Amino acid sequence: MSGRKGKGVMFTVLVANPKGGAGKTTIATNLAGYLAGKRQRVVILDMDRQRSAARWLARRPRGFPEIRGALPETNPHIIRDYAPQWLIVDAPAGVHGAQLQAFVKLADAVLVPVATSAFDFEATADFLNELTALKPIKEGRRPLAVIGSKVDGRTVAAADLDEFLAPLSLDVLCHIRDSQLYVHAARDGLSIFDQPRSRAEEAWADWPPVLHWLQTLVTAKAEHADTSGKA
Numbered sequence: 001m002s003g004r005k006g007k008g009v010m011f012t013v014l015v016a017n018p019k020g021g022a023g024k025t026t027i028a029t030n031l032a033g034y035l036a037g038k039r040q041r042v043v044i045l046d047m048d049r050q051r052s053a054a055r056w057l058a059r060r061p062r063g064f065p066e067i068r069g070a071l072p073e074t075n076p077h078i079i080r081d082y083a084p085q086w087l088i089v090d091a092p093a094g095v096h097g098a099q100l101q102a103f104v105k106l107a108d109a110v111l112v113p114v115a116t117s118a119f120d121f122e123a124t125a126d127f128l129n130e131l132t133a134l135k136p137i138k139e140g141r142r143p144l145a146v147i148g149s150k151v152d153g154r155t156v157a158a159a160d161l162d163e164f165l166a167p168l169s170l171d172v173l174c175h176i177r178d179s180q181l182y183v184h185a186a187r188d189g190l191s192i193f194d195q196p197r198s199r200a201e202e203a204w205a206d207w208p209p210v211l212h213w214l215q216t217l218v219t220a221k222a223e224h225a226d227t228s229g230k231a
């Protein structure tokens, strides 16, 4: 990576859920694909030893909007030099404790994809309790959003997810449908936003709530940086 593009704020999104297969890498790679398509400089920091996001990037065909990758061992200077507007952190399964605290500290916002099986609820409950008890989250300094993963918002499964989250005082920000588009995109190093409108438009329609949520937070961070800079 080279070529500093000038200063600006970098917004870090942590995608985390200790349950394997919850949809973390799918959310991280598709968010990256969307942002890159909007001409944003995006780095995916793949913290998972399975390297799913890094391998996805390696499969990404030429000619699609650029997304750069970083690994835990990547020199932070290399990331800084590229001056990404977005750093998307794909957390490993099983994350908790001190590692989770460190990830949350690094992040500006946390996305938690939750799939809707009983197994997913059981495996995610302790994590959400731990996460919402962390000071930066409790005090609202690290906004947290839950994304329904592989679920249609109009189904009983979506209602089950609402019921699961209610005692935690958490709402679902959006539902990402279960679609083969994601499976094919993962295989091909693409996001659904790299696919033609005629094929992917319905799936795109699931994303605006999370994209708007992030945009609002980025704007607030940029304004805050601006004010602090002038002070």
Ligand SMILES: Nc1ncnc2c1ncn2[C@@H]1O[C@H](COP(=O)(O)OP(=O)(O)OP(=O)(O)O)[C@@H](O)[C@H]1O
Pocket: 018, 019, 020, 021, 022, 023, 024, 025, 026, 027, 048, 050, 052, 092, 093, 149, 150, 151, 176, 177, 178, 179, 180, 182, 183, 186
């Ligand atoms: N919305 C979706 N529609 C269809 N398949 C999906 C969707 N989201 C994820 N999948 C599939 O579910 C599986 C698990 O998804 P993914 O790898 O994103 O989860 P993960 O939380 O990153 O898993 P891990 O904990 O192993 O890193 C993958 O095969 C992926 O292609």
Ligand SMILES: [Mg+2]
Pocket: 024, 025, 026, 048, 052, 090
């Ligand atoms: Mg993953």
